[in-house]
Amino acid sequence: MPGEFNLIETYFSNQQANRDDVVLGQGDDCALVSPPADCYIAISTDTLVCGTHFLASACPADIAHKALASNLSDLAAMGATPAWVSMGISMPEVNEPWLASFCGAFFELANQHDIQLIGGDTTKGPLTITLTVQGFVPIGQALTRGQARDGDGIYVTGTLGDAKAGLDIILKTRLSMQADINQTLEKRHYRSTPQIFAGTQLRGIASAAIDISDGLIADLGHILSRSQRGAIIDTEQLPISNELLHFAQSDILARQYALTSGEEYQLCFTVPQQHQQKLEQQLAGIPYSRIGQITNSGHIVLHEQGCEVDWELAGYDHFKDH
Amino acid sequence: MPGEFNLIETYFSNQQANRDDVVLGQGDDCALVSPPADCYIAISTDTLVCGTHFLASACPADIAHKALASNLSDLAAMGATPAWVSMGISMPEVNEPWLASFCGAFFELANQHDIQLIGGDTTKGPLTITLTVQGFVPIGQALTRGQARDGDGIYVTGTLGDAKAGLDIILKTRLSMQADINQTLEKRHYRSTPQIFAGTQLRGIASAAIDISDGLIADLGHILSRSQRGAIIDTEQLPISNELLHFAQSDILARQYALTSGEEYQLCFTVPQQHQQKLEQQLAGIPYSRIGQITNSGHIVLHEQGCEVDWELAGYDHFKDH
Structure with a gap:
């Protein structure tokens, strides 16, 4: 050549x-x-x-x-x-x-x-x-999207929402007043950590898993659609970084970021009740949170202080204007 | 989605x-x-x-x-x-x-x-x-580029040069006077046939192989460089289609097309003398031609009627102007 x-x-x-x-x-x-x-x-x-x-x-x-x-x-x-x-x-x-x-x-x-x-x-x-x-x-241990069952807990690794805040900062559509927070969130947009270790630790424990690339709502939606199930999400349980909270200046807005932030590259996964203890052992040292539960409803319901809330939220589609 | x-x-x-x-x-x-x-x-x-x-x-x-x-x-x-x-x-x-x-x-x-x-x-x-x-x-039967040896015959499948003529026609830099020939050559540019069957038949027979994507000279050059060898090519033995001959209107020009035509997707391969008979059996029914021989010279020499010729020819480089 x-x-x-x-x-x-x-x-x-x-x-x-x-x-x-x-x-x-x-x-x-x-x-x-x-x-x-x-x-x-x-x-x-x-x-x-x-x-x-x-x-x-x-x-x-x-x-x-x-x-x-x-x-x-x-x-x-x-x-x-x-x-x-x-x-x-x-x-x-x-x-x-x-x-x-x-x-x-x-x-x-x-x-x-x-x-x-x-x-x-x-x-x-x-x-x-x-x-x-x-x-x-x-063989037989791959985490797919199709095996979530009623009553399974819904979990995510890490914190959610930072990547979307970082994108806002890059595009200058919203900025924090603090330069160091802008820097941190921008970095998190580009420099996510793929959850390889968490993924291998979930073999034999999680009933379904997906990585969050289009936003939690959209990606959990893929699990639900393949598993033919629904979900309740407790929005107060969404793991949110201090930086995002500072950036958003409101719990509600931070949670909405957490629900729709694409390119997070955290894992969302479901775990049956009987694997709860094994989960705690296997993910020891890895930050993760329980954010809800699989239901048989066929759709996602958001709960805030025990009450259903109706937020207008969407996933990300490359061929839609955005 | x-x-x-x-x-x-x-x-x-x-x-x-x-x-x-x-x-x-x-x-x-x-x-x-x-x-x-x-x-x-x-x-x-x-x-x-x-x-x-x-x-x-x-x-x-x-x-x-x-x-x-x-x-x-x-x-x-x-x-x-x-x-x-x-x-x-x-x-x-x-x-x-x-x-x-x-x-x-x-x-x-x-x-x-x-x-x-x-x-x-x-x-x-x-x-x-x-x-x-x-x-x-x-395992052990892959055709690589690095095992061509002195005296091995050099072969190609099919005919060479049509893809470059087709490109000339697409870019309108040179056209045949006959519309059907233009059509045929243009089609050959886009619609090459990958030589999968020939490749599998050459397992255990060919000492080296490459597909012709950058032009015969450039691709044979990769075999020679990896094998630390040279080659003599008998340009009269280059397999040329009737359409190319008609398009080029000269044997010499047709041969130059055959030597430099990229995106041919024919195979160029080398075969030791002792596998000659096996080659004929294995490739029965597949068009192929012997076009030269591996030498220890370290470079490619072109022969025309027994004499060395010095044509200015080059491979294809995406980052060069062309």
Whole structure:
């Protein structure tokens, strides 16, 4: 490959540890990998487009982190252990400082999770990044969306709402008066932590799981629709950070952020009563909260101080104006 | 998923046969697949960008065929049998006739090769398609680029040069006087046939293989560089279609097209002398030609009527002006 492609190849091939199960990495027509026995392979693909998922002015390290974290989050939601990632990236020009920053953050997160870049394609075009991640999950232990049952508790990891507040700050539609809070929330928008460990700990315990990428209401909705169930959410139980509370200046608004904030990459999962004790053991040290219960109603009901409330809330749809 | 996303999901999920090894297809956080024992998984990713790899005016069925065919071709070059494909696609708007045409051609080719779409991501953005294909190859039988040895014959499947002539016709930089020849060559540019069967038949016979995506000179160059070898090519042995000969109006020009035509998706492979007879048996019924021999020179020498010729030829680089 002549010219500047060599440069790109150098950036994408020289920064990572090698896994034993990668027989042949980048540089041939295909990568060759050796899958483990007794596991299924979990596979997920996410595309990030400049102008749709991030601003052209976004820091390349933030873009890289977000791209990989959002994909790892899908593995987490399945209870899978990360293994391999492929990248298709188009960019308008070869920009060395941009590449250095992008690759630095990408491989930092990849190496944290022992996931190896096994190949991809770099082309000229509008900035777009598509990752396909693969991981392993023992046969019969994958966390799917379809097995939530009446009475199961509904849980989320971490806190919710910060990513949406961060987006408001990036787009300048709403700001906190405190610069450090703006900074923290903006960082949380780009730099979420995929809940890989929590996902693997939930194997055999959770009846259903999903990662929160479109907002809690929308994503819990996917579980309910696949499980043919409904839910009651106690909005007072929604886990909210001090920063979000300060930003929103009101409990109600903070809770509405928590219910609709996309790109959180926390897990939402359901657990039958009989696994309650096991849950506490398995998630010891991981922040998580019980926020409600699965019902047979077929829809989501929000409770606030024991009473039903009717808030106008929606998920996120790329082809809707927003 | 509200709104128009449902529509897209329908197009991408309702047109194909299901493989037994796909435990969970589209619709959860990840697909789950069950890999075979005694095989490696071959994985390849290709990105096609509107304006770089095809014109905005291109027929959506042609775009879909080209996207999947170019990816399947990478599996062919590895000797792999296709299994699963993931798609990241961004498009500026939801256009039903466009989607219907795109999906029709995509699933026609996918079903021909028993490869199942197991998931992906659809986003709003400039038209870009990234596919990650996966296939199986028995352990120890993958065709790589690095094992060509002195004296091995160099071969290609099919004919070469038509794809470049087709591109000239699409871009109107050169046309044949005959409309039917223009049509045929344009079709060959978009509608190449991935050489999956040839690839699997070459397991255990070819010492090295690659698919011709950047042009014979550039792609044979990858084999030579990985194998640390050189090559003599007898340009008179290059397989050229009647249509290309008519289009080029000169043997020399037709041969130059054959040497540099990208996106051919034929295979270039090397075979040691002792596998010559086996090759004839294994490729019976598949068009292929011997075009030269591996040497220890470290570079490519072109022969024409027994004499060395010095043509100015180059591969294709997306970041070079062209």
